[in-house]
Amino acid sequence: xxxxxxxxxxxxxxxxxxxxxxxxxxxxxxxxxxxxxxxxxxxxxxxxxxxxxxxxxxxxxxxxxxxxxxxxxxxxxxxxxxxxxxxxxxxxxxxxxxxxxxxxxxxxxxxxxxxxxxxxxxxxxxxxxxxxxxxxxxxxxxxxxxxxxxxxxxxxxxxxxxxxxxxxxxxxxxxxxxxxxxxxxxxxxxxxxxxxxxxxxxxxxxxxxxxxxxxxxxxxxxxxxxxxxxxxxxxxxxxxxxxxxxxxxxxxxxxxxxxxxxxxxxxxxxxxxxxxxxxxxxxxxxxxxxxxxxxxxxxxxxxxxxxxxxxxxxxxxxxxxxxxxxxxxxxxxxxxxxxxxxxxxxxxxxxxxxxxxxxxxxxxxxxxxxxxxxxxxxxxxxxxxxxxxxxxxxxx
Numbered sequence: 001x002x003x004x005x006x007x008x009x010x011x012x013x014x015x016x017x018x019x020x021x022x023x024x025x026x027x028x029x030x031x032x033x034x035x036x037x038x039x040x041x042x043x044x045x046x047x048x049x050x051x052x053x054x055x056x057x058x059x060x061x062x063x064x065x066x067x068x069x070x071x072x073x074x075x076x077x078x079x080x081x082x083x084x085x086x087x088x089x090x091x092x093x094x095x096x097x098x099x100x101x102x103x104x105x106x107x108x109x110x111x112x113x114x115x116x117x118x119x120x121x122x123x124x125x126x127x128x129x130x131x132x133x134x135x136x137x138x139x140x141x142x143x144x145x146x147x148x149x150x151x152x153x154x155x156x157x158x159x160x161x162x163x164x165x166x167x168x169x170x171x172x173x174x175x176x177x178x179x180x181x182x183x184x185x186x187x188x189x190x191x192x193x194x195x196x197x198x199x200x201x202x203x204x205x206x207x208x209x210x211x212x213x214x215x216x217x218x219x220x221x222x223x224x225x226x227x228x229x230x231x232x233x234x235x236x237x238x239x240x241x242x243x244x245x246x247x248x249x250x251x252x253x254x255x256x257x258x259x260x261x262x263x264x265x266x267x268x269x270x271x272x273x274x275x276x277x278x279x280x281x282x283x284x285x286x287x288x289x290x291x292x293x294x295x296x297x298x299x300x301x302x303x304x305x306x307x308x309x310x311x312x313x314x315x316x317x318x319x320x321x322x323x324x325x326x327x328x329x330x331x332x333x334x335x336x337x338x339x340x341x342x343x344x345x346x347x348x349x350x351x352x353x354x355x356x357x358x359x360x361x362x363x364x365x366x367x368x369x370x371x372x373x374x375x376x377x378x379x380x381x382x383x384x385x386x387x388x389x390x391x392x393x394x395x396x
Contacts, residue, residue, distance in 0.1 A: 011094050014061050016102045019068075021054040027065050031087040054082070057102045059095045066091055069099040071106075074116065077167050079107050081117040084133070092136060100140055104163055113167030114160060121147050121155035134159075171388040173285075173369070175294055175357045177220040182297035184304075184330060190215040217381035223324075223373040224352040228380040229342050236379035239351060243323040247282045248369035248388060249275070250362050253307070254289030261288070261307040262334065268316045275365030278320040283369050287359040291328040294357065304335035314341045318348055324371065326353035326386075353386060362388045 019027070051072075058068040067086040074080045081103065086092050107115055119134040134157060142159035149155050175181065183189035191214050196207045218224070226233035251271045253263055263286055271278075278284060288307040293300040300306075306329040314332070317325060325332060325345050331354055332341040345352055353371060368389040373382035 011098075014059055014066065014095060014098055016057055016059050016098050018102075018106075019056050019058045021052060021056050021070075023058075024054075024056055024068065024070070027058055027068055028085065030065050031067070031085065055079075055106065057099055057106075059099055067095040067099055069103055071103055071115075073112075077113040079103075079110075079112045079115050081115060084117075089132075092132060096136055097140070104161075107163045111164075111166060113164050114162050115142075116145070116161075117142060117159050118156050119159060121157040165389065167392055168368070168389040169392055171358055171361045171390055173356050173358055173362075173386040173388050174221040174384070175291075175355055177215070177383065180297060181220055182294065182300040182330070183216065183219045185216065189219040215383070217376070217379065217383065218354070220383055221353065221355045221357060221386050222381055222383045223371065224342070224346060224354065224381050225379065226346040226349050226351070227378070228352075229339070229346045233346070234349060235377070236373050236382045237375045237377050239373075243281070243351070244371045244373075246323055246369060247279050248285065248362065248367040249278050249282050250285045250287050250359050250364040250367065252287045252360065252364060254287055254360065257288040257290070257307040259302060259305050259307070260334075263288075263307070263309040263313045265310070265312045265316050268313050271364070278317070278322065280321045281323050282320070283324045283326065283353075283371060284317055284320075284322050285326040285353075285356055285359045285362075285369075286328070286332070287356075288328055289360070291355075291357050291359070294355075301330070304330070306330060306335075308332055308334040309341050311340045311344060314344050318344060318350070322350060324351040324353060326356045326359070326371075328356045328359055330354060353384070356386060359388070361390065363390050366391060 053072060055071045056068055059066045065087065067084070069081060069085075070083040071079050071081050084096060084099065086095055104115065117137055119137060120131060122131050122134050137159050140161070142161045145158045145160040147155050147157050177190050179191050181190065192211050194209055194211045196209050223236060223239075225236045225239060227235045249271070251263070251267060253261070253267050268278075286309055290300070290306055293302075307327075308329065309325070309327065309332040314325065325341075331339075332345075332352060333339040342352065351371075370387040370389075371384060372386070373379075373384035376382045
């Protein structure tokens, strides 16, 4: 296909089909006329590409091959993209995207949880053609996992993308709400009445048990929006889903926490020394072990004395550009203070989650969270369902 015909290419007519690996040699040879070295392969790997265990998808247009992608099984839950070859450089995006979509669809339908790919590692101010592959996969949602050196001063980057949630265990980080759960006030923070009503279809119709709820917005596992402390700041309904569904890190201080304990900067730095720097846009949970008292409201309230977070520790977390901060107590601030952590975190446009449950069940350095509050328009606080995701097993 020459350059003139490429400009008239109808992307909807590009066909993606799974092909017999034994056809790979012929497909590659037909594409090589215009294929640059960075999208090609040597003849040495063609027998490997043609292995019967290989899964190959090819892209064609008017009976002419434009590209192929070859994958293989690395583990019972991960597929690896061994090769991506495109006939011409300017087809990398349109054809590569279609091939990648077919691969991810196959991965999902076959019950695999993730895909990996090795590319040339990017370097500062590097603009060579080889790095287009890295950026192609980066834009497709693949994240750098590990980098290791090769010959000729070249480093290879292993990239990873989660395709399904089959590889995760779901952890409920939410306390159930009832009329006797601990909260700030002295009166009941939650009450409801229930009654049965008859279906209006007929007297013999189904009866519905309906409930009327009356509650404080800041009860149980709940979210504080920036507007909780700052007028005209984002409310609960303004928080984007990208901030509510994200990576999660759990800093465990339960072995040292006591009634008056305040999380220190050293706690944060020690966590990072063990698990690595807290990623940007993460939700961070402080686990003190206080949630074990939840079923004993008076002990949980403890006359409003409970472990909290120092301003200095909160400042470090904020410098990591986290999206939110959670804790398994009534508040990240000590009662009787001027609530400086609320002011700092909410003032930066982030959110706070209080009364987190079961955070110790998550992997401290590798977890995800779904933080889903009731979407209250102009809400400053809202009860929520907080769900964590923990990997069932390591990647390799």
